[in-house]
Amino acid sequence: MNRDEPLRDHDRLIEAMRQQIRATPMPPARRAALLRPASAVGRVRYLGWLVAGAVALVAAMVALALALSLVGGATPPPAYAATLNPDRTVTITLREMADIPKLNAKLAALGTRIRVVPVLPGCVALVHVVSNGKVVPAPAQTLHASRTTGSIVSMTIEVKTLPGRTLVIADTRKGLYALGVVVVGRSASSIAIIAAAGEARKHATTSGALALGSGRSSRAQARRAISTTKVRSSSLPDRTCYIPRRYRRRARGGARRSQTGTINRRALGRGRLDR
Amino acid sequence: MSLVSGRDRSKEAFERLYERVAERLLAFIVRRLGDPDAAAELWAECWAVAFERWHGCRASASGEEEAWVFGIARKRLAGYYRSGAIERRALVRLGWSLPELDRADLDALERLAELDGLKRVIADALAELPTNRQRALRLRIIDGLSYREVAARMGCTEQAARATSRAACALWQR
Numbered sequence: 001m002n003r004d005e006p007l008r009d010h011d012r013l014i015e016a017m018r019q020q021i022r023a024t025p026m027p028p029a030r031r032a033a034l035l036r037p038a039s040a041v042g043r044v045r046y047l048g049w050l051v052a053g054a055v056a057l058v059a060a061m062v063a064l065a066l067a068l069s070l071v072g073g074a075t076p077p078p079a080y081a082a083t084l085n086p087d088r089t090v091t092i093t094l095r096e097m098a099d100i101p102k103l104n105a106k107l108a109a110l111g112t113r114i115r116v117v118p119v120l121p122g123c124v125a126l127v128h129v130v131s132n133g134k135v136v137p138a139p140a141q142t143l144h145a146s147r148t149t150g151s152i153v154s155m156t157i158e159v160k161t162l163p164g165r166t167l168v169i170a171d172t173r174k175g176l177y178a179l180g181v182v183v184v185g186r187s188a189s190s191i192a193i194i195a196a197a198g199e200a201r202k203h204a205t206t207s208g209a210l211a212l213g214s215g216r217s218s219r220a221q222a223r224r225a226i227s228t229t230k231v232r233s234s235s236l237p238d239r240t241c242y243i244p245r246r247y248r249r250r251a252r253g254g255a256r257r258s259q260t261g262t263i264n265r266r267a268l269g270r271g272r273l274d275r
Numbered sequence: 276m277s278l279v280s281g282r283d284r285s286k287e288a289f290e291r292l293y294e295r296v297a298e299r300l301l302a303f304i305v306r307r308l309g310d311p312d313a314a315a316e317l318w319a320e321c322w323a324v325a326f327e328r329w330h331g332c333r334a335s336a337s338g339e340e341e342a343w344v345f346g347i348a349r350k351r352l353a354g355y356y357r358s359g360a361i362e363r364r365a366l367v368r369l370g371w372s373l374p375e376l377d378r379a380d381l382d383a384l385e386r387l388a389e390l391d392g393l394k395r396v397i398a399d400a401l402a403e404l405p406t407n408r409q410r411a412l413r414l415r416i417i418d419g420l421s422y423r424e425v426a427a428r429m430g431c432t433e434q435a436a437r438a439t440s441r442a443a444c445a446l447w448q449r
Contacts, residue, residue, distance in 0.1 A: 013315055013384075014297045016374045017322055021293060024369055026286045029330035 082106045282335055289329050293322065296341050300348055302388045307352055309394075311384035312376060316361050319373050321348045323365035400447055408443035415440040 080103040300321065305314040325332075325344050334340040355361055366372070376384075385391065401409055407429070414425045415436075426436035 012374060012380060013318075013376070014301070017297065017319060017371075018290075018293060020369075020371045021286075021290060021322070021326060024326070024371070026289070026329065027327050029284075 080106070082110055084110045282333075284330050284332065289326065292325075292337075292340050292344065295337070296344050297322075298387070300344060301384070303345065304348055304352065305384050305388035305390065306393060308355070309390065311381040311388075311390075313355075313361060314388075315373060315376060315380075315384065316363070317351050317355060318348075319371065320362055320364075320366050321351050323369050323371055324351070326369065327365055404443055404446060408439055408446065411436060411439040412443040412447060416444070 082103060301314070301318050304318050304321070305311050308314040308317065321344065324347050328347075332340060332343050334343045351362070374380075401412065404412065410429060411425060414420045414428055415422070420428070422433050422437045422440070425440060426433040429436055429439070431439075
């Protein structure tokens with residue numbers, strides 16, 4: 001400010017403040033200010049210590065979280081779930097094959113006739129196509145499980161279309177499909193869930209079930225039998241194939257029987273079957 | 276005066292900073308508040324805060340020091356917008372006071388901030404808006420009414436009042 005200029009009106013305010021600043025001793029530096037180094041090198045070191053402290057703090061928090069999770073403090077997501085929906089559908093979620101018995105117990109407790117069975121890649125089973133809730137009078141289709149890696153899915157299935165029959169949701173050689181398929185039989189209904197890695201996403205985009213490869217059941221018809229509403233994939237390191245007892249009775253061919261036996265032994269050996 | 280003052284945190288350095296910035300900061304605050312009386316008080320509080328925190332100022336150049344003071348002013352302004360009250364804590368702590376401002380002082384502050392020209396520009400920009408948006412903007416921004424009250428005055432739904440006010444603001448800012 002040029003002090004030679006005549007004093008303007010607002011200068012009275014500025015001058016009053018100037019006088020007060022001159023008359024007041026400078027307050028002592030605060031502790032935080034004293035801790036901050038003045039030189040550039042010191043500032044870098046100061047920042048370095050700050051960063052190191054922050055990293056140490058984060059590491060301590062991570063370690064604490066891990067420790068808590070190890071002692072059961074954290075709640076992992078449920079490995080399986082079965083929910084009976086108001087619209088007579090059941091939503092099934094399965095993340096680990098080992099939880100299939102628990103899931104089936106849950107399904108039984110819900111009063112549904114659905115059971116989940118694991119399917120091993122390479123297994124072959126006879127299935128029938130369902131159209132509009134009824135078995136299509138056509139030759140049984142073959143259920144192929146050919147994936148070696150995959151994911152388990154969560155899906156919603158209409159219960160009312162499964163009186164005393166077996167519903168199979170499976171993939172085909174062409175890829176993953178949720179099939180509106182009923183296997184004629186007297187045992188309780190069962191579901192074989194097979195999902196291939198990378199295809200669960202494709203599955204999720206389909207609002208309903210897809211028809212078996214034969215093309216005898218349209219997608220719309222199959223949708224009435226099976227309603228797949230949500231798919232959530234998770235890691236499935238290994239799958240086993242279980243062909244229900246009635247399949248074995250039907251499977252008279254040597255190769256198929258042999259395959260079934262092999263599969264069953266492997267599956268039973270791992271304790272992953274519910275029967 | 277050198278461009279770079281280093282980190283001289285002496286009282287003399289603060290006085291130099293005051294000489295450089297005091298008038299500009301006053302105009303800055305008056306323009307943003309539009310009320311010279313309140314602006315003078317907030318300006319004084321800013322200097323009191325700056326005086327107390329001068330040792331903690333980490334600016335290494337004179338320009339940074341000025342920005343630091345303006346930063347304090349922005350925070351005080353934000354606090355004023357939020358609470359509608361001007362803090363006087365630092366002034367009280369230091370025992371500082373402001374001279375009584377008479378009409379001539381207030382007029383001088385308005386001239387310093389060129390408030391007349393600013394008001395003219397704002398009025399012109401407001402006049403360019405459609406009538407309903409003008410009204411919404413006046414009710415909402417100038418009168419400080421709630422959207423519910425704006426809607427009642429304009430005879431429309433609260434949602435429509437909200438949309439009109441926002442559209443007016445966006446248009447006006449352009």
